[in-house]
Amino acid sequence: MTPIGTMPAHGGFRTSAAARVDWVDYAKGICIVMVVMMHSVLGVELAADKTGFMHGLVAFAKPFRMPDFFLISGLFLPLVIDREWRTYLDRKVVHFAYFYVVWVTIQFGFKAHGLAAETGWREVGWLYLESFIEPFGTLWFIYLLPVFFVVTKLTRRFPPLAIWLIAAALETARITTGWTAIDEFCARFVYFYSGYLFADYVFALSDRARSHPRLALAGLAAWAIVNGSLIALGLSEWKFVSLLLGFAGACAIITTGTLLARAHWMNVLRFCGEHSIVIYLAFFLPMASTRTFLLRTEIVPDIGMVSLIVTIAGIIGSLVIWQAALRLRANFLFERPSAFWIVPKKVVGALQAAE
Template sequence: MVLTETKPAAPRMTWMDLVRGGAILLVVFWHAASVPDQLLDGAEPGYYVRKLNAALGPFRIPTLLVLSGLLVERSLAKGTWRYVTGKVRHVAWPYAVWLTIIFATMGWLSSLTQVKVWLSGGILWYMVALLFCYAAAMLRPRWMPWLLFAALPLAVLWLVEPGIPILDRYLWYGAFFFFGAAVGPHLATIQTRMPVWAAALLALITLGGGYIVAKRLLVSQTPEYLPVSLAGILFVLWLAPRIPRWPLTRLLEWYGRNSIVMYVGHAFASYATVRVLDVTGTENMPYVIPLMMITTFGVPTLLVLARRRIEWLFVFPELRRSRPAARAPRHVSVTTP
């Protein structure tokens, strides 16, 4: 008998689920207010909702990208085949499925024949940004530090100034992904050895920066905007492991573990709600924003609860090669003379 030693599975980083859950809910909150404002006449969110969403702008998507970047080295270590197929199954597939569903809901299916639509992603652009980041990560020379690699898209954005909205967006947000990869080796130091005064300074920059952004004194994708986002993200990385696991935080962790479902599900819910309001002629009613809040949070939550039955909508089924059946031993007949 041969005994094989198996390594215990690494404990799940619940703090990362917590941060991802909080960030994805902020994205849901943003779209619940902004989608009807963009697509419906007169459906404007209140003053404080607009200001709050503006103040949170530097932190929502950048935080999600930094979290993904923190794990990219681990993903690359699995080998090129597993790395590529994993991103196709978990990112490209749900993106294609749900972009098709959303465009079908809105009556825009003919637009899917245009390459530009797939590259821009519409409301699902974050998933396209992720795919570009994962592809670029494979091309990084091993001798190049991640921090320098993170500076490259910003250099192109600010020095070359492409002026192409889609490209500008991916250059800007891609920098956060690679910043996350650069932070990865130093994460334990940030979370355990950062002095309280340094964390307090980061918190002060975060609050002050958010307030300035809400006042529209800072514009996204500019050098002055970057420190605000980075300060907020570093502060959250320091704070998250220190938050007790209360029922509320466990709920956020649950949303974080199902962030892909929340992301595509809320996008569908927001557009489907707008479509219903438009068809029924009720787009100017005073309850539009509250209704949007209910549907954009409620529908994806129901999808998470039903996820096991509809998993193929969010992850492409893994194709496993069937092992050949073991050959039966030959029966040797022994005859006696």
Template structure:
């Protein structure tokens, strides 16, 4: 039911000379699959990406802004938001990287010179440019609790061995290099070490300053998406309501068991729970894709995740500086009115402002902020 991607079909970030937008996009061969089936396949992947980017922004809103306020409402609502956000940690980035791997499969088969420029150099360029922007803007909002370079040596470290909040871009460049270099190696000899690395990092057995933990833990999910693309397509195509119930139940049970046993840092437990989460996420996205009222807005968001990802942190930092004192100083009745819905409202505002800034930058021909100059298009996975 689901058509295989050709080498030019998935172009999540495009920057053509006459393009009016830079965004994540799917393209398909014509004449091989009915249009409805092609759309459904694009919808579930984009809907999953859209949901993941919402979770990314929401998590940052909660832990870097919302929980930093002085709430005196007499009810544990802020703590509940923090706990809720933690339940999506095994799902958020593992699912994002799995989808990235799915759509990287054809790109990894291209010649080294193509992969090195369009993928590896393209992602490293975006990472470096936006790291400099983040460093400058975050310096104006020291109250925001997030990793930032405060010296030339710290900046050099973030550029090289300890990635910043933009580590997803850094990771994709590294993962593409690994995928390309090991393309002729038996898959088991690549997947097993990646799985062990994930388990070791999740168990706290490696030094993981900054965002190295995410870098170590998610390679296995990118490679799984890369190698298991046909199986993932079939799983999404055959997703049923019964399977959704079973996978969601399995995810809830896995989270509960891990929490009750305090097993978050037991060797292999976190990656195993993340696998369950990814299976649930793909199933849920495939089911959502059949409901236009839900899938359409999520899929639209999923096609423009790059600008949201790179812009939202500076936006959040400036909003945090603006809101920290006024919100903390509100009286109990006023705080009671906003404490429950604040994370949702601010997440929506941050995403809207990020997209608005993106449109403004494109309007002033700052496309170089979203694509490697001199290249017809810079492609991203997922």
């Protein structure tokens, strides 16, 4: 199974492959936990019409939660961007498109009856078809990744600085069309492209943090104070400020992941990062069911605790679904079957080994 953002060894970096994968997995683990937390907390608070102590954590992570995820997703693109188009599209477009189709269908299967009660079955059918134009629910990330991969390859002959400046301008322009694909592309492409363009600098940052942990910790403390202060003052959404906070937060998560990998602490985050696509695809079901149960029964009166439990249930529940799928031979839920590969697996494997 290939997780979100393939992580082969990068021949241009001098640190060991194991160490590099370790910190990237930690960073991705932090990211996916923050994503699940955001959906869980906001969902609970919306349904309960009140906020809890988890709300502050979600607000703190907002400036960098998705920027970091996209930046990491672009890190290893220099390894594969020069592949011929057929192989490239297979790995970077068909791969994610397959999971989107499978899981948008599953999500509609669970939500169709409720939607039909409100709008009728004909409208549900149109909504399903529309989901291939307008990303559905939590799945917009893997809908957008293939777009980023294709745009980056199409523009690789253009001056990189010009592309980066255009991407940064799109982020600061705050374009709002109502179409998720366009709006999120404009808001997020600069981070993905930065991961691709500045990969050497990102790994250099990780190496420096690994070599100077005390300095790294001091930097993290300073960043946390600045990030939290700007959010508290209501300045984090300002133009240019949001861009800077996005990059600063991404650097902070990279540094945190490096320090955790160096100390071999919190391996659960590394595990979550290794299986980020499993969590991302499946967390909606245990999250929603746990939220509904807790709010209806009111066995946990504190909204903050409800949000925390729902977050944990979303993460653990998605991993349970994954293991159940493997035992029931429903691997197709998390692994792309050979029938949906354009380039045979053994060919792709040989290419990866050559890298």
